[in-house]
Amino acid sequence: MIGEYITSNTEIVESALTQSLPPAWQIPLPLRESMNYSLMAGGKRLRPILVLAAAESLGGTKEAALPVACAIEMVHTYSLIHDDLPAMDNDDYRRGKLTNHKVYGEAMAILAGDALLTHAFYSISQAHKVHGIPAERVLAITEELSAYAGARGMVGGQAADMLGEQGITKLEELEYIHSHKTSDLIVFSLRAGAHIAGASHAQLQALSQFGHAIGLAFQIQDDILDIIGDEAKLGKPVKSDEKQQKVTYPYFIGMEASEKKVRELTSQGKEALLQANLVHPERLLQLADYLMKRDH
Numbered sequence: 001m002i003g004e005y006i007t008s009n010t011e012i013v014e015s016a017l018t019q020s021l022p023p024a025w026q027i028p029l030p031l032r033e034s035m036n037y038s039l040m041a042g043g044k045r046l047r048p049i050l051v052l053a054a055a056e057s058l059g060g061t062k063e064a065a066l067p068v069a070c071a072i073e074m075v076h077t078y079s080l081i082h083d084d085l086p087a088m089d090n091d092d093y094r095r096g097k098l099t100n101h102k103v104y105g106e107a108m109a110i111l112a113g114d115a116l117l118t119h120a121f122y123s124i125s126q127a128h129k130v131h132g133i134p135a136e137r138v139l140a141i142t143e144e145l146s147a148y149a150g151a152r153g154m155v156g157g158q159a160a161d162m163l164g165e166q167g168i169t170k171l172e173e174l175e176y177i178h179s180h181k182t183s184d185l186i187v188f189s190l191r192a193g194a195h196i197a198g199a200s201h202a203q204l205q206a207l208s209q210f211g212h213a214i215g216l217a218f219q220i221q222d223d224i225l226d227i228i229g230d231e232a233k234l235g236k237p238v239k240s241d242e243k244q245q246k247v248t249y250p251y252f253i254g255m256e257a258s259e260k261k262v263r264e265l266t267s268q269g270k271e272a273l274l275q276a277n278l279v280h281p282e283r284l285l286q287l288a289d290y291l292m293k294r295d296h
């Protein structure tokens with residue numbers, strides 16, 4: 001069952017994350033606490049689970065993929081800490097808990113994000129140093145993380161979102177934002193797990209297509225769930241003028257068409273994956289379906 005796979009891998013990832021900052025390292029205590037606070041705040045661990053599943057889909061082991069799985073969760077966590085800051089979204093709560101800057105102050109939250117991003121690259125290096133993954137594969141992962149998370153990836157998507165806040169008028173503009181802000185880390189996770197297991201160029205390409213499709217589906221589903229959540233709170237359907245504050249897929253094409261789009265993207269992604277000649281595509285296929293059907 002995919003539910004059991006997710007639960008057991010979540011435990012493996014969380015246990016590795018708790019050990020990711022060596023106790024012997026001299027780190028100012030508030031910085032260590034601030035980093036661990038957000039790292040261990042109960043995310044879904046989607047991206048690290050995709051790293052593990054991608055490695056396994058090519059016959060690789062979870063153990064060897066674990067440092068990279070932790071790395072992507074560190075990058076994701078840093079992005080959320082910075083996204084919540086007053087200069088960005090100014091949120092007080094995330095995952096039902098106070099945001100990092102509300103607990104540790106803005107300056108420490110910025111530093112915790114910076115340190116998590118930097119530590120991600122350290123963690124990736126351990127795939128070679130501890131698990132003996134060939135240096136050229138680890139180099140490819142390092143290069144790709146800087147691309148998918150950086151200015152031409154997630155940070156670029158966040159910047160485009162910020163700049164377009166007032167005037168996104170075309171679905172293509174929204175897709176550009178989603179594909180960088182959300183899909184890029186998902187694509188990276190799949191490619192990185194595949195690199196660990198020595199994927200071919202064609203396999204990497206198929207995984208990129210799969211990741212791009214399920215990443216966009218994931219974001220649209222997130223926007224659908226947001227609206228359903230708002231409706232549950234209000235006890236009535238959200239009117240179109242209330243919805244218009246947030247420019248999302250449902251805002252452009254409506255709820256029903258958005259739900260259809262999620263289904264279409266998921267099946268396109270699965271088709272692309274089936275072209276990749278993977279020894280074990282099952283878990284990735286099940287994860288795509290699980291994400292499409294999720295209600296939180």
Ligand code: GRG
Nearest residue numbers: 043044045046079080082083155158181182222
């Ligand atoms: C500040 C550099 C910088 C980037 C911010 C991640 C991000 C980019 C913004 C957060 C807002 C948002 C809706 C991003 C889209 C990606 C997304 C759906 C993030 C939430 O991911 P989940 O659902 O989170 O995997 P959990 O809490 O489960 O880890």
